[in-house]
Amino acid sequence: MASAIVTIHHPVGLHARPASVFVRTAANFPCTINVRNLSGDSKMVNAKSILAVLTLGANQGAQIEIQTSGEGEEEALKALVELVESNFGE
């Protein structure tokens, strides 16, 4: 299992386009990917589910933890961390 903690800098938070891009990226990998909002209730949810990711309520400034486990876990983690750190490619 691999995991990392990143901060959301995008003004809308993990919502709208950032949430969509995040979920689509996660869905490209075969491994299990979970995410939680350390600035919220810290419950782990499926990163491939847009509804679950929206319920995190991760605003701008929120710290999220991403956990990957299974085939391609390192690549998946790297891709998602880069995505968040690049401000979702904007």
Place this chain on the structure above:
Amino acid sequence: MTQPIHGIPASPGFAEGKAYCLAAGEVQVVKRTGCQPEEELARLESALRQVRQALEQDAARARTSVGASEAEIFEAHSLILEDPDLREQVRAEVEGERVNIEFAWQNNIDRYAKILEGMDNELFAARAADVRDVGKRVLWTLTGTKIDTLAGLTSPSVILARDLTPSDTIAMDKSLVLAFCTAEGGPTSHTAILAKALGIPAVVGLGAAILDIAPGSLLCVDGVNGRVLVNPDPSARAAFESARSAFHDRSKEELSHAHEPAVSLDGVHFEIVANIGGEKDAQKAVEMGAEGVGLFRTEFVYLDRAVEPDEEEQYRVYQSVMEIMGTRPVVVRTLDIGGDKDIPYLHLEKEANPFLGVRAIRLCLQQPEMFLAQLRALLRAAVGHDLRIMFPMVATLSEVRTAREYTEKARAELAARGIAVPKVQLGIMVEIPSTAVLADQFAREVDFFSIGTNDLTQYTFAAERVSEKMAYLSDPLHPAVLRLVQRVIEEGHKQGIWIGMCGELAGDADAVPILMGLGLDEFSMSPNAVPHAKAVIRQWSTAAARELAVRALDLESGEDVRALVRSTPPR
């Protein structure tokens, strides 16, 4: 002669064409037990496949007809459609309880929508509508309900519907829409806003009876008076045609003179300016002949975001509007917002009566850092332009004085950074009766007044302006409001300041001659209303307008005032 159906005029213009009836699509979900899970799940898979195809078509259509940002809505919908958690939970419910798929699907859609609706952050809560939208389309497919997203519109038509939502209208080919007629909705509904943006007529609030009109019926829509004729007889149709051609000739004629000033018969110039909310409106205002901006709403800078906009970001927004307006005067209203809007970073308390609570200037004076950042951004944007600052919802003299002190403080902060700001006019909105009553005292403190008739009417009659039931108490042409307007103008003029108006009343053709007669200097309205307002002013002399105003002030109701104006020929 065929009698018209009456509704609320929501966007001006005339159109006739065949009715296209948008199916309401309400589906009652009944719970059944003892179902075969494999069969139920296979039906879901098939429905999801069909909806996915439809969404892809909608997205492609939206990309070509309205733009990429609207197409994103459908891409977000397809992500919800493919959500693995949602499907897993539906599957578990069908297998565990052997219920029908419609029930399990709707149950889970409701659950997610409720979670999202319950979130503190308005941005996230707004996604609940997307979830329900997707849920509805799948349910339609499952139950074989006729799916209708206006995507099936193939020939020019008048759209008939209960009410329209963005997902109803996004997929339609807008070049085929002649007009909108809805059973529900008010003048500020999505239908009204979209129709105005497209420049096509709309009549809303026509009542449920219009839903029984047969598809293909001939409809004649009068968006000026809020009337719709169904399959009119020849004489009714002829009357409609002549009204329609008169309206078109008039609009064309007025547009050709839109860039000339509005001067009364006796040579008095009245300033006709626009209400805007951003760059796009500013461009429209210039196109339609507005001589400036009488109300630049800055709320949009603060909405739909998780953190406060900083000075730099605001400066760029204000600056870009000032560039478009060039040397024309622009009155910018400082943040006018309160507890009816959920803005996460402002930490607003929920109030029982947000329109009577901490909003506008009251909020800004409680959050000085935010207020100062806006004032600095505005003062910087004033360099090289005629930018004027206006404070909303002022109720007492001490509020004006404090706001003025903050403006001076912002100016000093900029000076310390080496930015010299020219003198800027400071004014207030007059929209609370206390301020109208003490207009003489306020006039000594400011450079101008702008009368906000929407709120002034609501606070004068103690009637919520958004409530349909209170519509009879929301007429700004009522003599009670007009007398306050008269007082504000007179007292302001005694102190030598100029008086504008930026409420709906200023752009109301029936009100324009009365306001001329009361001596209003500046009329601010939606850009589309500018050419007609200018044309009305050119038909009147100030003396005749004054006589009309004096008579209006003695009437007993708004209807009486309107009847008086309509029966008095301009001179």
